[in-house]
Amino acid sequence: MSKYKCLPDLQRECIDATKVFDYVLTSKQQCFENVAFTFSEDILGREIVVTSCQIAPTSTCIEISDQNNRPTIIVEIPDCPDVELEIVTLQKTIIINLTGQLIDVDNIATDFTATATVIFCPEEVLLCAPTGTLVDCVITDTSRCVVGSLTRMATSAPNVATGNVHVLACQSIQSYAPVKLEILAKICDPRSLISIPECEVNPFPQQCPSIFPPAH
Template sequence: MQNNFQIPEQELICINVDKVYDWVLKENTFDFFPTGPITFPGLPATGLGGAVVSCEVTPATTNPVVIVRRENRQFTIDGDIVCLQQLTIRKNFTLVLVLTLPTGTVFRSAAIPVSRSEQVIMCAPEGTDVTVTFTDLDCFISSQGTFVPGTPGTLVFTGLVLTVSTCQSIQATFPVTVEFLADFCQPRAELAIGACPLPAMPPQCPVLYPD
């Protein structure tokens, strides 16, 4: 029995999507100065001369981004008065110091929680969701300073400066239902598999050999 069902070419469709109210890319850099004894599990008490310090940074596992405050502000843009929002965003990070001895042995510090806040002006009225995605997140040592052993398994740093560099994608969104005229998708053609390939030689390198 022949199936005469025909898929329509187009149909008016309603779907649920997130409307982007505003979207900015923001770069921010800040310095961090570790103080007090920092724990390095398994760290020996001697043989630390010539060690090199580096650092790693990741977003905190709990509440990496918190919108602390959202304030309405009026601005004049192209002669029109518009109401935008000044967002105060607190970002929480986890820093880890990495101590590499001249022998190549590596010791990692216990996690160091670090928080920083910044402000950004966006169209993000109350009710919209603000999401922050780190497109790049890096940590490097601006000044290694000096360190001395503290209590067993700890080091005390003097003059150590860590610089954290962030690139962020910040979006304000709200779920909406939209209507549009769409084309229905059709299945692709099946791949022709089964024929044996002809023998082939690997690519040649006549420029390199023979001379």
């Protein structure tokens, strides 16, 4: 039995929680050639001016290694005992969004959006991820992309252009598992309501006591 069970106002509770076994922030960059962008407008006979390249929040990063049979490796850590870590293989699918303008022969500009999807080469990451843990990988909003000049496709695809794209994918990776924890806690009670005044009192104008009323 816990020696802390008699602390005032606290009692032993068993709760469901998510235990984080490992957590890292990493980045991976890759250049993709001849990426096909699908435009929202017909681009034939127009100059393409790209103003921004953004990584869509719907981009994904998933584990493709066997969760129940991840390869392991012994890692030497300075001033610490050797540790056994798992090799986790990740696959990133990045959705790229472009915005800009299309300039026609009469110098009239039309706003456009364009989208393309690129798939990174599989990536291996060392994590403390023993059997029974899950791996969560999230592409963060610090990711970015740069697109080179775009080349229009044939007339059979009037809204498609290709170009080279450099993508820096920043990712938050953690291994976790649901666990049950015994803790010392106190149930939270709701606070009292704070009433909204029905009518506000009109304050009197501020007096100028230094000049009025006069001293007698």
